[in-house]
Amino acid sequence: MPTDSHAGNSRRITYLEALAEALDQEMARDPDVLVLGEDIGGEFGGAFKATKGLWQKYGEHRVINTPMAELGFTGMATGMALAGLRPVIEMQFADFISTAFDAIVQYAASTHYIWQGAVPWTIRAPADGGTSSGPFHSQNPEAWFAHVPGLKVICPGTPADVKGLLTSAIRDNNPVIFFESKTLYRSLRGPVPPGEHLVPIGKARQARPGADLTIITYGAMLQSALAAAEELAGEGIEAAVLDLRTVKPLDTDQILEFVKATGKALIVHAANRMMGCGAEVAALIAEECFEYLDAPVRRLGGLDTPVPFSPSLEQAYRPDADRIAAAARDLAVW
Amino acid sequence: MTSLSAVERLDIYRWMYRTRRFDEVMVSMFKQGRGLGTCFSARGHEAVSIGAGWGLQPEDFAAPMHRNVGMFMLRGLPPDQLYSNYLGRANGTTRGRDANLHGNGDLSRNLIGFISHIPQSLPVALGTAMSFRYRRQPQAALTVCGDGGSTAGVFHETLNMAVLYEAPLVVVLENNQYAYSTPVAEHTAVSELHFKARAYDMPSQVVDGNDVLEVFEAVSAALTRARAGKGPSLVEARTMRMLGHAIHDGAEYVPDELLAHWEARDPVVRFRWWLQEHDGVGTDVLQELERTETELIDQAFAAAEASPFPDPDTVEAGVYAD
Numbered sequence: 001m002p003t004d005s006h007a008g009n010s011r012r013i014t015y016l017e018a019l020a021e022a023l024d025q026e027m028a029r030d031p032d033v034l035v036l037g038e039d040i041g042g043e044f045g046g047a048f049k050a051t052k053g054l055w056q057k058y059g060e061h062r063v064i065n066t067p068m069a070e071l072g073f074t075g076m077a078t079g080m081a082l083a084g085l086r087p088v089i090e091m092q093f094a095d096f097i098s099t100a101f102d103a104i105v106q107y108a109a110s111t112h113y114i115w116q117g118a119v120p121w122t123i124r125a126p127a128d129g130g131t132s133s134g135p136f137h138s139q140n141p142e143a144w145f146a147h148v149p150g151l152k153v154i155c156p157g158t159p160a161d162v163k164g165l166l167t168s169a170i171r172d173n174n175p176v177i178f179f180e181s182k183t184l185y186r187s188l189r190g191p192v193p194p195g196e197h198l199v200p201i202g203k204a205r206q207a208r209p210g211a212d213l214t215i216i217t218y219g220a221m222l223q224s225a226l227a228a229a230e231e232l233a234g235e236g237i238e239a240a241v242l243d244l245r246t247v248k249p250l251d252t253d254q255i256l257e258f259v260k261a262t263g264k265a266l267i268v269h270a271a272n273r274m275m276g277c278g279a280e281v282a283a284l285i286a287e288e289c290f291e292y293l294d295a296p297v298r299r300l301g302g303l304d305t306p307v308p309f310s311p312s313l314e315q316a317y318r319p320d321a322d323r324i325a326a327a328a329r330d331l332a333v334w
Numbered sequence: 335m336t337s338l339s340a341v342e343r344l345d346i347y348r349w350m351y352r353t354r355r356f357d358e359v360m361v362s363m364f365k366q367g368r369g370l371g372t373c374f375s376a377r378g379h380e381a382v383s384i385g386a387g388w389g390l391q392p393e394d395f396a397a398p399m400h401r402n403v404g405m406f407m408l409r410g411l412p413p414d415q416l417y418s419n420y421l422g423r424a425n426g427t428t429r430g431r432d433a434n435l436h437g438n439g440d441l442s443r444n445l446i447g448f449i450s451h452i453p454q455s456l457p458v459a460l461g462t463a464m465s466f467r468y469r470r471q472p473q474a475a476l477t478v479c480g481d482g483g484s485t486a487g488v489f490h491e492t493l494n495m496a497v498l499y500e501a502p503l504v505v506v507l508e509n510n511q512y513a514y515s516t517p518v519a520e521h522t523a524v525s526e527l528h529f530k531a532r533a534y535d536m537p538s539q540v541v542d543g544n545d546v547l548e549v550f551e552a553v554s555a556a557l558t559r560a561r562a563g564k565g566p567s568l569v570e571a572r573t574m575r576m577l578g579h580a581i582h583d584g585a586e587y588v589p590d591e592l593l594a595h596w597e598a599r600d601p602v603v604r605f606r607w608w609l610q611e612h613d614g615v616g617t618d619v620l621q622e623l624e625r626t627e628t629e630l631i632d633q634a635f636a637a638a639e640a641s642p643f644p645d646p647d648t649v650e651a652g653v654y655a656d
Contacts, residue, residue, distance in 0.1 A: 034468070061468065067498065072457045072491025079461020079475075082439075082446060083395070085468060102488075107454050114431040115439035115447045118655035149653050173655035 010191040018159035022166040037090030041065025074100035094127035109150030128181040138307035140271035153248040157222030164199030181220035204251035210240035213264035218244040228324035263294035273301025295334035353404035378576035381601035385549025395462035397446035397477035417638030430644035453486040463503040474560035482513025502560035510575040528570035543571030544601040
């Protein structure tokens with residue numbers, strides 16, 4: 001049985017350190033693993049320094065600096081993956097992933113279904129906002145990819161999960177889009193096992209128990225949901241927090257189990273709410289456990305606007321612990 | 335003149351004739367309503383497919399496109415299995431998942447399937463070339479794109495990276511004069527398509543795409559160069575799409591004189607004549623070869639038509655690899 005890495009006695013490291021550790025350990029373990037992306041080569045180590053030190057340790061052969069050509073280098077990684085390598089692609093910002101859309105959603109995603117060609121690459125995409133980074137450095141575009149058969153989509157919310165899930169993503173034989181929260185890169189610290197650490201793709205995790213309602217979330221909103229749940233506990237409302245961790249495949253079993261147990265569901269993500277992944281979760285609950293519901297399903301997400309730059313606007317755009325707590329209170333008294 | 339033996343040259347003709355017959359039967363069957371979906375005729379492209387494919391080694395990667403049925407067959411895909419794919423049968427290469435030559439990938443043959451977004455094969459082929467560089471294996475990857483594909487951004491991204499990384503890649507630019515209904519002069523301002531490679535310091539040349547030996551010599555030299563670690567190159571093969579874009583397209587927009595010009599340079603007829611003139615191959619030998627190939631293709635279509643459709647219960651199988 002794997003130990004619960006979130007409660008263990010492991011040392012506490014940042015989200016960014018945890019993902020860098022996964023990259024390093026997988027490169028050390030498997031000579032077929034390589035990394036490629038913009039500005040990751042040489043001494044520089046990438047825009048967020050996630051790959052810092054890898055070039056010195058593994059050489060330019062396995063740490064490939066790319067030109068500003070996301071479509072081209074993602075397609076190139078697909079060819080490398082078809083030939084049996086395991087490229088880990090760094091999109092400098094998740095927002096830039098749209099430039100590589102054809103290579104991802106048309107080519108890589110369909111190849112195994114059509115001609116049984118496995119594409120074992122992982123795209124690391126630094127996503128998320130809340131940092132006044134503007135419309136093109138703040139997006140959470142997981143829903144674009146969750147709609148595509150053949151892809152797996154991961155949104156880890158803790159240092160332990162970022163390490164365990166990135167390790168699993170690299171070893172997975174399918175194209176995996178791995179959305180990191182750059183908001184959490186240096187702000188979130190947590191226990192992370194130092195050695196080999198694998199978290200299964202497609203399994204949600206109970207981040208907090210509770211009997212009154214379930215907050216279903218993933219990515220950076222996990223921390224906001226936990227903060228809200230803590231505040232609610234002081235008011236006598238016990239909110240369970242279910243961290244999906246993976247949005248495709250979705251852990252439908254645990255979602256239904258938690259909603260059946262608590263009778264109320266609040267779905268929260270940082271991405272805009274309209275047609276977001278939360279809509280699928282809400283539909284699942286409505287279809288599969290309507291009779292267990294004691295209140296309508298509620299969703300919180302970003303507004304249906306581009307992500308605005310100015311702090312006052314971005315705060316208005318993005319859910320936070322206060323808004324989660326307010327929505328949970330409404331549900332609790334339903 | 336050529337590095338090939340007379341026996342190999344006759345064998346090349348066999349493959350060109352097989353490619354032609356495959357196409358003729360396919361077009362005829364689709365016109366009779368015995369096809370499924372659509373099909374893209376390879377008529378006129380036989381010398382490009384066979385000439386370029388002939389220089390490949392089994393360990394090389396190949397990423398052909400929708401008019402390269404000859405190259406798919408050269409890589410070992412049997413004609414009946416290919417026809418089965420046209421007809422959506424369970425034993426087609428894609429098990430009913432994609433149409434005609436689309437998706438005809440087979441990793442056991444180092445063959446990369448293409449999608450309808452044709453230029454997307456370019457970076458994928460580059461990636462397979464990069465895998466050889468990564469593993470320090472002296473092999474090369476070859477891909478084909480059209481004149482239309484050379485206008486896409488990803489064409490330029492691929493050429494730039496191929497040279498930057500000194501990848502063992504050969505790009506065959508099959509210039510067949512039209513991107514669907516748009517002639518070359520209306521989709522690019524570049525006078526010679528192979529000049530596009532020069533913007534990236536990639537060696538390039540143009541060959542007569544209807545002369546199978548010329549295509550072979552140029553592509554084979556490019557592959558040898560790539561395998562030796564001397565980097566990528568591009569060969570523009572000028573040919574003509576003799577029928578429409580797809581089976582529905584009468585190509586009324588193509589001037590008759592242009593078709594007549596290329597009809598007089600038909601790659602199959604022309605090489606047949608060459609073999610008689612230069613290798614002294616007798617008409618009886620050629621006729622026997624043609625009879626055998628015609629029979630093989632007829633049997634292949636009949637076998638495909640008799641094959642079952644996929645079991646609907648398998649519709650969700652294979653979306654993900656284990």
